[in-house]
Amino acid sequence: MSAAPKRDQYDVVIIGAGPAGLAATADAAGAGLSTLLLDENAGPGGQVWRAINSTPVKEEALLGTDYWSGAEIAKAARDSGAEIIHRATVWSLDRNLEIGVSVGGGSAFIKARRVIIATGAQERPFPIPGWTLPGVMTAGAAQTMLKSSGLVPDCPTVIAGQGPLLWLLAAQILRLGGRIDRVLDTTPRANYMAALPHAFGFVTSPYFMKGLAMMREVRAKVPVTGGVTELAAAGNGKLDAVSYVTAGGKRETLSAELLLLHQGVVPNVNLAMAAGVEHRWNELQLCWTPVLDALGNSSIPGIAIAGDGAGIGGAQAAVWRGRAAAGSAIKASRSNAKVSDVSAQLRRAERGRAFLDTLFQPAKQFRIPQGDTIVCRCEEITAKDVLDSVAIGATGPNQLKAYRRTGMGPCQGRLCGLTVTELMAEARGKSPQEIGYYRLRAPVKPIMLSELANLPKTEEATKAVVRG
Amino acid sequence: MTVRKDAIIVGGGIHGCSTALHLCLAGLKPVLIEKDYAGRHASGVNAGGVRQLARDVAEIPLSIRSMGLWERIGELVDDDCGFESYGQVLVAETEAELDACRVRVTDLNERGFTHEELIDGAELRRLVPAVAESCPGGVVSRRDGAAQPARTTTAFRRKAEQLGATIREGMPATNIRKDGKLWLVDVGTDTFAAPVLVNAAGAWAGRVADQFGETVPVETIAPMLMITSPVAHFIDPVVILRGRKLSFKQFPNGTVLIGGGHLAIPDQDRNETVLDWRKLSESARTVAELFEVMRSATIMRAWAGIEARMRDDIPVFGPSAVHDGLYHQFGFSAHGFQLGPGAGAVMAELIVHGGTQTRITGLSITRFQNSPPSSTT
Numbered sequence: 009m010s011a012a013p014k015r016d017q018y019d020v021v022i023i024g025a026g027p028a029g030l031a032a033t034a035d036a037a038g039a040g041l042s043t044l045l046l047d048e049n050a051g052p053g054g055q056v057w058r059a060i061n062s063t064p065v066k067e068e069a070l071l072g073t074d075y076w077s078g079a080e081i082a083k084a085a086r087d088s089g090a091e092i093i094h095r096a097t098v099w100s101l102d103r104n105l106e107i108g109v110s111v112g113g114g115s116a117f118i119k120a121r122r123v124i125i126a127t128g129a130q131e132r133p134f135p136i137p138g139w140t141l142p143g144v145m146t147a148g149a150a151q152t153m154l155k156s157s158g159l160v161p162d163c164p165t166v167i168a169g170q171g172p173l174l175w176l177l178a179a180q181i182l183r184l185g186g187r188i189d190r191v192l193d194t195t196p197r198a199n200y201m202a203a204l205p206h207a208f209g210f211v212t213s214p215y216f217m218k219g220l221a222m223m224r225e226v227r228a229k230v231p232v233t234g235g236v237t238e239l240a241a242a243g244n245g246k247l248d249a250v251s252y253v254t255a256g257g258k259r260e261t262l263s264a265e266l267l268l269l270h271q272g273v274v275p276n277v278n279l280a281m282a283a284g285v286e287h288r289w290n291e292l293q294l295c296w297t298p299v300l301d302a303l304g305n306s307s308i309p310g311i312a313i314a315g316d317g318a319g320i321g322g323a324q325a326a327v328w329r330g331r332a333a334a335g336s337a338i339k340a341s342r343s344n345a346k347v348s349d350v351s352a353q354l355r356r357a358e359r360g361r362a363f364l365d366t367l368f369q370p371a372k373q374f375r376i377p378q379g380d381t382i383v384c385r386c387e388e389i390t391a392k393d394v395l396d397s398v399a400i401g402a403t404g405p406n407q408l409k410a411y412r413r414t415g416m417g418p419c420q421g422r423l424c425g426l427t428v429t430e431l432m433a434e435a436r437g438k439s440p441q442e443i444g445y446y447r448l449r450a451p452v453k454p455i456m457l458s459e460l461a462n463l464p465k466t467e468e469a470t471k472a473v474v475r476g
Numbered sequence: 477m478t479v480r481k482d483a484i485i486v487g488g489g490i491h492g493c494s495t496a497l498h499l500c501l502a503g504l505k506p507v508l509i510e511k512d513y514a515g516r517h518a519s520g521v522n523a524g525g526v527r528q529l530a531r532d533v534a535e536i537p538l539s540i541r542s543m544g545l546w547e548r549i550g551e552l553v554d555d556d557c558g559f560e561s562y563g564q565v566l567v568a569e570t571e572a573e574l575d576a577c578r579v580r581v582t583d584l585n586e587r588g589f590t591h592e593e594l595i596d597g598a599e600l601r602r603l604v605p606a607v608a609e610s611c612p613g614g615v616v617s618r619r620d621g622a623a624q625p626a627r628t629t630t631a632f633r634r635k636a637e638q639l640g641a642t643i644r645e646g647m648p649a650t651n652i653r654k655d656g657k658l659w660l661v662d663v664g665t666d667t668f669a670a671p672v673l674v675n676a677a678g679a680w681a682g683r684v685a686d687q688f689g690e691t692v693p694v695e696t697i698a699p700m701l702m703i704t705s706p707v708a709h710f711i712d713p714v715v716i717l718r719g720r721k722l723s724f725k726q727f728p729n730g731t732v733l734i735g736g737g738h739l740a741i742p743d744q745d746r747n748e749t750v751l752d753w754r755k756l757s758e759s760a761r762t763v764a765e766l767f768e769v770m771r772s773a774t775i776m777r778a779w780a781g782i783e784a785r786m787r788d789d790i791p792v793f794g795p796s797a798v799h800d801g802l803y804h805q806f807g808f809s810a811h812g813f814q815l816g817p818g819a820g821a822v823m824a825e826l827i828v829h830g831g832t833q834t835r836i837t838g839l840s841i842t843r844f845q846n847s848p849p850s851s852t853t
Contacts, residue, residue, distance in 0.1 A: 410626030
């Protein structure tokens with residue numbers, strides 16, 4: 009049973025207990041700052057180190073050494089003296105650094121002198137025909153089941169898409185005895201040439217050898233089809249076939265009961281955007297990334313962003329970004345504090361990123377769907393619906409809401425936002441930066457009306473309850 | 477380059493867009509200048525209430541005029557704007573509140589207005605079955621309803637453009653000045669010139685009025701709204717309370733919009749608002765008390781739109797008291813959406829014919845002469 013925050017004000021509040029949040033917590037609390045770490049999962053680790061303290065998968069080699077490196081940082085955070093609350097949902101953050109958080113069915117407001125947002129990444133939408141059929145799920149969801157419960161597929165299964173996490177998941181499933189019938193690799197052939205100039209950085213990066221070994225491991229056990237240019241899921245009420253077009257232009261069909269889709273991860277921007285942090289379109293990663301200084305400080309004084317939420321960089325970079333943001337918070341609190349400069353370590357951890365970003369930039373046809381393919385799952389809006397709205401005057405995602413309610417459902421744009429921006433940008437001949445994104449608003453995660461009604465009535469009452 | 481037009485409208489809310497449309501219908505060629513995009517602020521994100529109910533007597537004629545246009549909104553703008561007419565109900569929570577309702581309706585009847593109708597507890601529960609048993613009655617305005625605000629504002633903008641209005645979005649109107657009989661306004665590198673200037677700049681309108689010597693007591697406000705996840709259909713009319721700040725509306729998809737006038741903190745130069753969750757909590761408490769069915773709903777999103785409120789809570793509408801060719805249409809004080817269609821029609825009459833049959837005398841900017849302004853933003 010989690011308890012509500014003990015205090016009504018902290019030097020630092022860190023949101024998210026993945027690599028960045030854990031590292032920031034350990035450093036900030038270690039330096040004597042009153043530190044609160046809020047995380048919505050049952051335990052520390054975020055996605056990459058999910059269930060690090062509780063996974064039933066105990067044999068080290070199955071999840072890999074990168075996974076287990078998380079245990080040490082999680083322990084450092086736990087021993088740092090920070091207050092750590094799990095199953096805590098941060099549903100509001102504003103430019104006054106006031107945080108609305110829900111714990112155990114009750115909400116409280118707390119104030120922070122500094123906030124470090126470490127809410128990580130989410131999977132990029134993969135809007136292909138049939139992606140809403142039962143039996144189609146994201147690779148990330150499959151990995152969550154694998155790490156938390158040791159569950160792996162045992163029915164006819166196809167994994168499709170691209171990126172390092174796709175291969176990691178495939179390797180983990182196979183090591184745990186799971187079934188994969190085919191890997192459909194959608195990496196565009198042209199990307200290999202485009203990525204070449206960045207290859208030197210990558211071969212000297214910590215990811216290079218691991219990546220090659222993992223791909224070899226998967227290829228030894230499962231047939232892999234590369235250069236896939238079209239992909240569709242089909243079935244009557246549930247998935248029963250995956251069809252695709254090969255690099256050679258041949259259309260083929262596989263029968264399958266499970267299709268796992270993944271084409272990379274993008275920053276989870278909802279909390280930062282709702283707080284008013286300025287973001288810009290990242291032309292290489294094809295997503296929104298916050299405008300930050302070298303230490304992760306955002307456009308809002310007192311709010312820093314660390315980890316993949318600052319732009320995709322991977323777990324190692326996240327740790328150093330978390331430490332940089334904590335250092336900045338420590339400096340702000342005590343100007344004479346000695347804070348180590350981690351910029352060299354961060355640079356090394358980020359090495360090779362340009363290669364990965366270029367190589368795994370998803371092809372246009374997998375980002376910008378056409379015709380009857382669903383764009384917005386919440387309201388079942390198709391690509392054609394979006395284009396029809398553009399034709400009668402919807403100029404950007406916020407106007408589209410008025411016509412189609414896209415982005416107004418439970419997912420708050422997480423599953424359609426990037427698609428809508430790119431689709432409208434293409435239709436209107438503008439850049440995604442010009443088209444913009446949904447204006448996001450709290451609650452960033454839905455809260456019960458009764459919970460909001462029971463919010464302590466005044467600031468004084470809040471204090472009384474929090475202290476009581 | 478200087479472009480000559482018949483009228484310059486500053487502000488692309490429902491009011492500016494409606495005036496642009498009605499000037500086109502009268503054969504004029506206006507330009508509308510909007511610094512963001514049409515409907516970006518209050519006009520696009522308000523509760524969508526189409527309400528004659530519970531209005532200040534001074535704006536009732538304009539509201540009634542507008543209601544006539546709402547009822548044929550599809551013919552006017554080629555879009556039904558999501559307008560639905562299930563009535564609006566004002567709920568009295570106590571006998572004392574019901575007595576006040578009775579006095580109000582009697583007063584309106586004596587003035588010749590019949591749109592508000594006193595209802596007892598039985599009729600209240602027939603109209604709003606889910607309301608708490610303790611409520612003794614209220615007032616209904618049966619022709620009222622609700623529409624989709626962003627869709628409506630966009631429809632007016634689109635129709636105005638089709639009929640020949642020039643719409644300039646994304647750049648502010650700057651360097652507003654008068655040269656002889658012509659008003660001149662810069663938009664980027666262009667200059668527009670016209671004998672008529674309509675100040676429909678919402679939260680920014682006070683600055684325009686102030687610049688031309690008509691300082692009025694106006695403040696910037698940001699009324700908050702929140703919307704829930706879908707719940708089973710349980711209510712048709714829009715419900716407002718007599719005693720507490722609450723408005724309440726269920727959409728066809730089951731989601732429920734909760735408003736009522738609690739205010740966020742506006743930051744008008746950043747185009748932003750900071751929500752006040754303690755006030756939203758009050759709204760949630762009121763809803764939970766009145767409608768048990770709502771307690772298990774979830775809040776999906778909350779927001780606020782920036783607009784202008786006058787000290788006396790009614791708009792400034794009509795010609796300037798100082799300058800020929802300057803017209804004001806602002807300060808609708810959180811209840812201007814329903815007035816939009818009618819106000820545009822009346823404004824076009826004022827501009828084209830120099831007068832209107834619709835009674836607007838109580839709304840003139842002259843009412844503030846000789847009264848010291850309070851805050852001006």
